[in-house]
Amino acid sequence: MTTEEKIFNAARIVFQKKGFAGARMQEIADEAGINKAMLHYCFKNKELLFQAVFMNAFSQLAPQINEIFNSEDSIFDKIRKFTHSYISFVMLNPYLPQFVIQEMNNNPEFVMSFLTNENRPNPTLLIAQIEKEIASGIIKTIHPKQLLMNLISMTVFPFAAQMMIKGMLQISDKEFNAMMEERKTSIAEQIINSIKR
Template sequence: MTTEEKIFNAARIVFQKKGFAGARMQEIADEAGINKAMLHYCFKSKELLFKAIFMNAFGQLAPQINAIFYSPDTVFDKIKKFTHSYISFVILNPYLPQFVIQEMNNNPEFVMAFLNYENRPNPAILIAQIEKEIANGIIKPVNPKQLLVDIFSMTVFPFAAQVMLKGMIQISDSEFNQMMEERKTSIAEQIINSIKK
């Protein structure tokens, strides 16, 4: 395992336990089994390290999402596969949604950088397919972009607001995780039932 891989693995563990704000570079160095000077040599700051981890993770997710968008599947099957893939990804990287929201407010240049990532998910083909399935009477007349916002919102929000949700509906971490597993299929079912003709 390379030094960078050790750092990435250690940082994921610390970020997951402490969140971005609570994580310390010394903890990450200790977890990686290296000294802090080596960590700072590789990554000058916690922000740069997190951005590297994010882009690495995003680079793994984007091809999965594009494979779904460009597949010959129906819109309904694509919705099922998207909710399953995205929620599975965030369960493995639970700190990412909060970090992205924080960066959207504090550092919009970073958000634009990953939105300009050359292999970023491109929903244009899915939007065109939704319009075609509406014309063919398979889907109710809906605004395709509104539909995508609904899907993204229902998958992203619970993770971005999990502290508030856990407190508001009085659930434990294990109950929250179980609910997220269930949402892999329940979100798709709700969306499909609402647009099926």
């Protein structure tokens, strides 16, 4: 394993436990089994390290999403696969949605750099398919981008607002995770039932 791979693995563990704000470079260096000077040599500060970890994770998620969007599957199967794939991924990388929201406020250039990247999730073919299935009478008339916004919002929001949801609903980490497992299928079925004729 290279030094960079050790750092990425360590950073993921620490960011997952402590979040971006609570993580310390010394903890990451200790977890990686290197000294802090070596960590700073590779990554000058915590934000640059987090951005690198994020882009590494994003580069794993984007192809999965594009494979779903661009497949020959029906809209209903794509919705099911998207919710399952996205929620599974974020449960393994729970710090990512909160980091994106934080960066949208503090560093919008970074967020735009991955949202405009050629490898980003691209829903163009999916939007065309939604329009075609509306015209064919398979699904109800709905603006395709509204449908995508509903799909994304219902999957992303619980992770982005995890602390608020746990507090409001008075649920433990274990209960939250169980609910997220449930949402892998329940979100898809709610959306499908709302659009199918």
